[in-house]
Amino acid sequence: MSAPVIALVGNPNAGKSSLFNQLTGLRQKTGNFPGVTVDKKSGTWPLDAQTTATIVDLPGVYSIYPKSLDEQLVTDILANPAHPDYPDVAIVVVDASNLHRNLLLFTQIADLGVPTILALNMLDVARDEGKEVNGARLAMRLGVPVIRINARTGEGLDQVRKAVQGQLLQPTLPAKLFYDPAEEIPELIGETREQYKLDNNYLALQYLIQHDGFSFLGAEQRQGLDTLIARHDFSEIKFQANETITRYKRIAALLTEAVTQQKTDGQLTWSQKLDRVLLHPLWGYALFGLIMLLIFQAIFAWATPLQDFIDEGVAWLNGTLKETLPPGPLTDLLTDGILAGIGGILVFIPQIGFLFLLVALLEESGYMARVMVIMDRIMRKFGLNGRSVVPLISGVACAVPAIMATRSIGTRRDRLITILVTPLMSCSARLPIYTILIALVVPNERVLGLFNLQGLALMGLYLLGLLSALIAAYVLKLVLKTKERSFFIMELPTFKLPRWNNVGLTVWESVRSFVWEAGRVILAISIVLWVLANYGPGDSMQQAEDRVRAQSVGVEAAELDNRVASERLEASYAGRFGHFIEPAIRPLGYDWKIGIALLSSFAAREVFVGTMATIYSIGDGADEEGVTIRERLKAERNPTTGGPMYTEALAWSLLIFYVFAMMCMSTLAATLHETKSWKWPAIQLVYMMLLAYGAAYLTYQALS
Template sequence: MKSSQNKIALIGNPNSGKSTLFNQLTGLRQKTGNFPGVTVEKKFGTLRYTSPDGKQADATLIDLPGIYSIYPKSRDEQVVVDILANPQHPDYPDAVIVVVDASNLQRNLLLFTEIADLGLPIVLALNMLDVAESMNLQVNAVQLAMPFAVPVVRINARTGEGVPNLKEAINRVLGQEQVAMSYFLDPLETQEGLVEEVKKTYALENNYLAMQYVCQHDEFTFLNRPERQQLDELIEKYSFDKTDFLTHETITRYERLRPIVQKAQTVKGAIDQPAWTRRLDRFLLHPIWGYVAFLFVLLVIFQAVFAWAQYPMDMLDMATAEAIDWTKKTLPEGVLNDLLTDGLMAGIGGVIIFIPQIAFLFGLVGLLEESGYMARVMVIMDKLMRKFGLNGRSVVPLISGVACAVPAIMTTRSINNPYERLLTILVTPLMSCSARLPIYTILIALVVPDETVLGILNLQGLVLLGLYLLGLVGALASAWLFSLFIPRREPSYFILEMPTYKLPRWSHIGYIMFDSVKSFVLEAGKIIVAISIILWVLASYGPGDRMDVAAEQALQTTSSASASIQEAAVASARLEASYAGHFGRFIEPAIRPLGYDWKIGIALITSFAAREVFVGTMSTIYSIGAEASEDALTIRKRLQQERNPQTGGPMYTPAVSFSLLMFYVFAMMCMSTMAVVYRETHGWKWPIIQLIYTMFLAYGSAWATYQLLS
């Protein structure tokens, strides 16, 4: 059932500024979710405007995937057509804002005319006028509005200029009856009999929508098999040729758009990209220097993540430790105190400490996207990707995988070739996502000195960059191996529109950072805290009286030692005899060749739910048995003080720490990723293959690393 609140769809070509306008119109009043029945992510938010009676009203603004026309080439584009062609869809809009790039007017208006022919109330938002002017183009909005008979609003999505006028135009069109533009529907006259019969059979009123049923019924998700078969019979009855019709339609639209664009657009001088854009592209798209520049950008990002985020991380880490210590001393001793401090607060500490690094990482990646540089990365990487069975569009999922593999795998829907899409899905989890970042940073800080190289490069940042590059190398090598066994059934091509360079809109960067932190805290954080509490229960209780017996034996063994040594021995013995200890001991023989003990084994088991749980698990394990009299201990100090019972030395030696780093570079260990791969590949075959080969890589590389360094 549709909501009583008006729905407004935001539609436009890729790189037209649609998503930037969405942020301007909604601010922080945004949410994310999936379109009903599919795993394509959607963003929707609240748009506030003034209604005709002068009162403030809210509408739901839906940011639909970018498309070039309503004839989709990929699965995420199909979502848009499924919504616009189905009035019963829960996201069917009451009005549409079509965002048009003024610097590429004719091509962008093709989509506008298709949407208008569907009969939806429509507003045309004329964006990127500053880019058009830099290319010696001037666009007259009034000259566009007259032939189209729709509101045309000049805007600048980056600065917010024209947004109040856009809201007024939205208010005018909401509630208008759906009237299709007849100017572009003449080609349907040759198919009048077919159109009328489809309209009668499916209770449609719009001629162009009826034609979409004819052309796209095999892709429409809302039609059942008998309905599709009936349309096939009508196509055969009227001898309809889809290819001829689509060719005729496209030619006709461009022919009728040409005089409109010529009248509305004034050319002053030669049309060209801005000079500084051309100069930058000569360097950033160079076959050698382009790769050097990309590597330098990555180096700066990971140096910044360590250098800038270190101070707030240390403050959060110490504040959490002191809060736990204060709570232990203040509350009465007992189960509730232990649960609150060693379970809940330790779990929360394992979440909030990484907020600064995640915010910096996502903010810097957003800066690359906002500036237009990310498209250049796709272009220069296309030639390299093809050697491994992929193409330039695979770069987007792989780079997105640095954030999270789940949405990254969803973005593979933009890859037209099924073969390249499958390869990209299979290797994307090897990219080091934000869930691995807490593990990387805590282990690197243990064994890599915090010092500079060449006076400016932080050694820890260099190691972090190396781990991310290692994930990329693993992904490319795995794609090449898979390409040897998975047959390619169709050729591949790579076409990309190159956006101009733009200064970033800092408020948009702020939204990206806020959303990434919120997602980490609310999504990953819930898992970490929940598992921390469960783990505390498993580590605090054991079968029968084994924990008490183990504690007594530990006291007898250390009877001549100091009180602090006795307390540590009792705590360790009780943990080993607990349910959690039994789990760790069960898998210890399998992980001992990697240098891991049963405590690390517990963390490996819990992190199968989500990788980021590892740090929270270690924090909880080493909090068990901690006394209130002790100094406040950070997570890092707890790991530094852990001793190897066999050698008496530090548990987290360089060999063990780097072995763990190698394990988590390649280990999949994410149930959410497996679930989305199952959805995208329609079966368990590929998720199981993916899990097996990543675990093989993880175990083998961790074993080799430990053997070499120990």
């Protein structure tokens, strides 16, 4: 017997994801729903000693009538019993302080014939607003189990488990539909049920209203429904509006018996008092800027000790392995290839972890929703929908899920513009590049005794990415003309203290995903790069070594080893390829070694640091064991000037290049999948690379 599927459904900010974390803990995974790129969170939940259920956290929706692609997915699942994620039981999580709106979705799901449980969440918020909800009376009126829970603390989980077990053992549905369309259009509903073998009146109505959006219906079935609609002169929009009004009237009557509203003095809640400041047209932006500044300061200040520990540990392990293992190609591959490449990423785990930690705290507290509201005022001036704020903010973590998140944007033009500009937001893959280059040229000093210069530089790069995204969006708005109008409607959640278990799960999943995805790419590229850097055409590498030894008579052994290693690298396949592209990147201040790293980072931006670690490990002599990647970069000399290779001009040129460059195949693939055309990823690649090259060139020339 397959594991029962339990779906968590609810309005946005009703506490659905918190309940998901409580039920699944570490037994969860992230993927995509079958056939689409909408993010899917699923996990396992032990119901008893014999049964383990699969929990699926569906995207938040206000009703089963979708206004975006991710909302369409929910209806697509609930209206199709053959879907692999169709639930055996649906737990509808509702905000008890706003039952009138939340129960609309619940009644629709119950009417579809899905065995349902109502989970009353945020009862404390309702109590603060003077509302008392009688769960027993509500259960009698609704005809389904009603459970009082606190998704943040885990209160009521045992009752939820018992209710689910009961619904699985003997499913119960309301005695009658909350809204029966057969009362108004009996012939049309009857014909639809008979023609499509349906056993539910409300499901038949959804076939009539939403058949064009159902992925499980074929063209012939859609044409048949169009014929039925035309023959009965059925108006989908008019009927849907009438249904919604009727449901709200019946919900209001039901709540008069189940909810008691106590009189309040009209005092503002503490969330409303905070919103007067956080949503203020002046102070809201000032506080947001201050919070972002503190985040970037913390990334450097808190992560540095852990970073140094990992950096030195990798260098120590590398040196120890070289001393312990017998010399040969396999040892070199392990130390100079695999370990050097992976170590170049592991060292940045603390900074990435702190970034996800601080962002998760903002989301958990409810502040991030306020950021979206105040930023909406700016977004509209640049031609973006307010919902574009969500993908842009998500882009700070990773552009791929951020591009997928654009499915919540209703209008095609706004969605397309958001997809094209989201990669300009500095993602976490850029963080290793930023931090290592900033550490080379920006002193670790404080300004006014509070702000670290390196943290200010990092924040400046992120703000540059945001500014460039807005300017690009404005240009695209002028190019992509449309008559569509977009709207941004968002319910603000109440402020609450973050739950550390939810924050911890978010950080763990994010860091694990980053390390796993980056690690696989880096491991493969490190091996390929090591091979290309250790082998060359014919005996070219041996000839280079013989030439250096002949020209270096009397040179100390350590210096001779360095010269030999550098010349062999230059004569290798990797070196020749780097020299091939060097003329194109020389105006930016880059040499052939940096050229190799630039090309390898097209797979993923973060590979740049791992590639540099591998290149300089191979290019250095044997006396360099135990030296960290930072020290290797600092010690690199410019063969022309004899001075440091990584000057301020070169480092800032690289930093600016990576702010704008489209160096991520996964992002281009996501754009292709979402736009269903090669045209838009091609435009994205070309305009970002031209912007990166031009900005890096101007930066290098200005600072040289």
